[in-house]
Amino acid sequence: MQEPPLDQMTRALDPAKFQNPLVTAKGETRATVALTTLETLWFNTGTLCNLTCRNCYIESSPRNDRLDWLTVTDVVRYLDEIARDSLPTRLIGFTGGEPFINPDIIAMLEAVLSRGFDTLVLTNAMKPLRKLRAPLLALRDRYGDRLTLRVSLDHYDPAIHEQERGRRSWLPALDGLLWLARNGFRLDVAGRRYTGETERSLRDGFARLFAEHGIPVDAHDPVRLMLFPEMEPDRDVPEITTACWGILHKSPEDVMCASARMVVKRKAAAAPVVLACTLLAYDPRFEMGRTLAEASRPVSLNHPFCASFCVLGGASCSR
Template identity: 55%
Template sequence: MKDLNPSTANVGKFHDRFVTADGQTRASVALSHPETLWFNTGTLCNIECLNCYIDSSPTNDALVYITADEVRTFLDQLKDRKWPVREIAFTGGEPFMNPQMIAMARASMERGHEVLILTNAMRPMMRKSMREGLLGLKADFGEKLTLRISVDHFRADLHDEERGVGSFEKTLQGLIWLRDNGIKMAVSGRTLWSDSEADSRAGYANFYEQHGFDIDAHNPGQTVLFPEMDESIEVPEITTACWGILNKSPEAIMCASSRMVVKRKGAETLAVLACTLLPYSPEFELGSTLEEAEQDVQLNHPHCAKFCVLGGASCSA
């Protein structure tokens, strides 16, 4: 995350886990209905985006590659804890840079879960071994597998503005390969630009129609538009009173239904985090097991307010 002016944004806020700057009780969220367990496959990525919230790049290995055996350990914990998880989701970095990506997805679907993989659909996914692996998963599990492809904007020039010249065309070729092989797709876009949501969805609809992609631009689960997570922008703290004022339920917030497992470079154990958005914030590390991660999450970060509560966004399908 590129913090443009951290000295002036949210001064005095988000310091106390339980109390806001003006002395009110900070809102918290219980793990009320676990539906998605995320795994970060590692922060290494084949590209370096201009506004990557996790600072993924070809050199950032702060989160190292997780293995299929480690994923199986947490799948065992899901069964032991009786979490009613529907979906196992993989994010990065670029997940297809992890050589065990196919094995991790297979292990998850063999346990009966749906699998979501977030990818830029570029060269790592298009390597022969990964394409063969994806075709095997499609043959064995069909609709249980979904790939969500990062298409920051439906216009090539704006997408490339974020991801580098030529990125759009490479991603498009990946999308076409997935289309031609009948692999279920979704798209994630960004709201960095001045388009209204209606204009954005209309633009994606035209893009999908042009290329014959079976993706619904008007379904937020199939075309996810993420608000920008800029820590230089002031946001309000979320108090317990906000639920009624905003007419929102804590059960609708992402950390009510998901957790994320990461493997920190040099750490002795894996860590379970409150959500996908805060991989580097120590206070959102809930322990090393799913049992420890069943604790409530205090909404003590600007992303909690802007992205989840006010923006209403979710990383899950």
């Protein structure tokens, strides 16, 4: 575990790593994470997006439909399982792609909110959201702060944001964020750490941006402004062993898969499946079954993202 900081790792991933779910390339026992309680259930609404970002972990774009649209019927089936089995789920999250492209998104949000769940939607706040302003206002009126929208602004500097998101992406995103703020929606913001700045510098920069535009987000609150580490599956990172918990002074319960699962529907699939994590949509090793009950078994930390994002990066998509 004597590895350099993640932002200094540029060498290619050792092909012997992350192969065996039980042991590492060095023959050490690989760490696993048990599901202690299903606090958060994520739904990936589909991989289609209005943007093609430079480094999207799920490769979303206007053409990528590897993950099909979920329907409100799909979502309700899992809500029914939560109710039937009295699961302790408190938060339902929606991610993509861009969730507001999915034609059932408003119906899905209504289904979740009407059952009393806190609800989080990850969005770029651009044109797809703008088309749904009226029904979103209606949801706000009925459910208030139980609905949170987390808007992706990769950096407080427009030029750096557009290096990732593409030309002419900054102003539409800021416009969407401002509309949500001025209309009383509960807001979070998601940024990225790819510039090499200190976390304090990043948070101070976002604080200036929010103050300039009257955006009611505390940039120094790690939940209201989440700063995510970069995820590059081909970059070399250390494998996480059982010994790492003590070395890093972490607990398996700190890792996202101890309290969350994600539902996806693969293109042309008959039904959705449950995955261990929001980050591993395409890796069949992390497909855990069609029901939440089937997906309750432990997860082997057998992917570079397990190290770079969750264990060493200390990040979580939930709040």
